Amino acid sequence: MHDIRAIRENPAAFDAALSRRGLPGASSEILALDADRRAKIAAAETAAADQNKASKEVGAAKARGDDAEFERLRALVAEKKAEIAQLTTEAEAEDARLRDMLMRIPNLPHADVPTGRDEDDNVEIRAWGTPRQFNFAPVEHFDIPGVKPGMDFETAAKLSGSRFVVLKGAVIRVHRALAQFMLDTHITEHGLTEMWTPVLVKEDAMYGTNQLPKFAEDSYQTTNGWWLIPTSEVTLTNSVAGDVLDEGQLPIRMTAHTQCFRSEAGSAGKDTSGMLRQHQFEKVEMVSITTPETSMAEHERMTRCAEAILEKLGLPYRTIVLCTGDMGFGAQKTHDMEVWLPGQNRYREISSVSVCGDFQARRMNARFRPAGGGKPEFVHTLNGSGLAVGRCLIAVLENGQQADGSVDLPAVLHPYLGGKTRIAADGTLQ
Numbered sequence: 001m002h003d004i005r006a007i008r009e010n011p012a013a014f015d016a017a018l019s020r021r022g023l024p025g026a027s028s029e030i031l032a033l034d035a036d037r038r039a040k041i042a043a044a045e046t047a048a049a050d051q052n053k054a055s056k057e058v059g060a061a062k063a064r065g066d067d068a069e070f071e072r073l074r075a076l077v078a079e080k081k082a083e084i085a086q087l088t089t090e091a092e093a094e095d096a097r098l099r100d101m102l103m104r105i106p107n108l109p110h111a112d113v114p115t116g117r118d119e120d121d122n123v124e125i126r127a128w129g130t131p132r133q134f135n136f137a138p139v140e141h142f143d144i145p146g147v148k149p150g151m152d153f154e155t156a157a158k159l160s161g162s163r164f165v166v167l168k169g170a171v172i173r174v175h176r177a178l179a180q181f182m183l184d185t186h187i188t189e190h191g192l193t194e195m196w197t198p199v200l201v202k203e204d205a206m207y208g209t210n211q212l213p214k215f216a217e218d219s220y221q222t223t224n225g226w227w228l229i230p231t232s233e234v235t236l237t238n239s240v241a242g243d244v245l246d247e248g249q250l251p252i253r254m255t256a257h258t259q260c261f262r263s264e265a266g267s268a269g270k271d272t273s274g275m276l277r278q279h280q281f282e283k284v285e286m287v288s289i290t291t292p293e294t295s296m297a298e299h300e301r302m303t304r305c306a307e308a309i310l311e312k313l314g315l316p317y318r319t320i321v322l323c324t325g326d327m328g329f330g331a332q333k334t335h336d337m338e339v340w341l342p343g344q345n346r347y348r349e350i351s352s353v354s355v356c357g358d359f360q361a362r363r364m365n366a367r368f369r370p371a372g373g374g375k376p377e378f379v380h381t382l383n384g385s386g387l388a389v390g391r392c393l394i395a396v397l398e399n400g401q402q403a404d405g406s407v408d409l410p411a412v413l414h415p416y417l418g419g420k421t422r423i424a425a426d427g428t429l430q
Contacts (some may be wrong), residue, residue, distance in 0.1 A: 021106055046428075127318040131342065150172065151275070174429075182220070207363055242364065242366065254286070259391075275390050288381070299382055313413075322334040337350055340399065341398050
């Protein structure tokens with residue numbers, strides 16, 4: 001959420017930053033509503049002062065037997081009381097409108113984020129690995145003979161409908177191995193603390209990480225008001241909601257492997273085949289809570305954590321910085337990692353790592369006490385996939401496919417598979 005004081009102090013800078021995201025002139029409506037709200041608050045305070053003054057004079061008029069003045073003052077007290085109530089109600093309503101308006105405006109992009117309209121304006125900053133040259137035509141993951149027995153879309157459709165899958169046999173073992181490998185790497189090599197969190201959260205948590213109010217249709221809500229998390233960014237980040245931390249506690253670096261749920265609203269007809277875009281999936285998430293001075297360096301560190309997973313798996317990828325038109329709602333800056341999928345003959349997103357500044361912290365009221373003293377400041381928050389497990393499974397299967405329909409698996413997964421090294425063409429793990 002945005003700081004209304006910063007908008008008041010420099011509306012031109014606010015508008016200039018938002019115009020890079022295609023939202024010009026947003027400050028005028030905000031400041032008009034804010035001015036009206038503040039005017040009503042000031043008027044209510046003036047009316048309260050008039051009421052207090054008249055209340056003190058009522059007794060004096062009664063004591064001196066001035067019945068006319070007594071009645072006038074008593075009527076004035078009642079009038080001011082009603083005026084205060086009306087002004088307060090109107091100010092509260094406008095405060096709620098202002099808060100909702102600020103909640104629906106995206107974060108301001110960092111100065112070094114490239115200006116652009118869509119994904120065509122994203123900028124590649126590095127690439128790793130060379131896409132494998134096949135001596136046969138590679139196919140997508142769901143068409144690999146060795147994978148087909150372990151990837152059942154028909155049963156999933158019978159159970160739940162489209163965009164679900166039932167994994168079994170060798171395929172689910174590789175999926176589970178990938179998640180375990182990611183967690184172990186982040187914990188032992190990258191210094192993240194593993195968490196296990198609920199997948200059902202209260203509405204406040206969804207507001208805290210900017211899924212609400214703007215993106216309600218993208219998530220699922222239960223009949224009793226809980227929301228299913230779209231990623232454990234929600235739970236990990238909100239773990240510090242309402243807290244005042246000591247600076248010495250920062251950075252806090254967390255990771256969690258959870259089920260995730262997304263309605264995929266607006267994606268009809270997009271990536272309908274296979275596992276690429278599902279309603280239910282798994283991610284190993286990374287979240288960091290930092291001071292403002294260290295958040296950009298932490299963004300680079302988290303990006304390297306995600307890249308390291310891909311490198312250990314031997315998966316070619318490229319890292320891009322998203323332009324202003326393609327960046328997520330809550331991000332100041334985002335790095336996407338796109339993995340090479342030979343079945344599609346293209347790179348596809350497998351991780352987004354974003355720095356959000358104090359945008360989420362203001363919504364959550366998460367602060368820290370500076371070590372050198374002074375009043376508490378808002379923390380900075382960061383989140384990123386480390387990685388999306390299902391998409392990583394796709395990449396492993398497609399990049400490891402062989403001409404006979406089998407799949408060679410990355411060496412780092414062999415210990416997690418009891419020493420097995422491949423999925424045979426008949427679907428068994430060997």
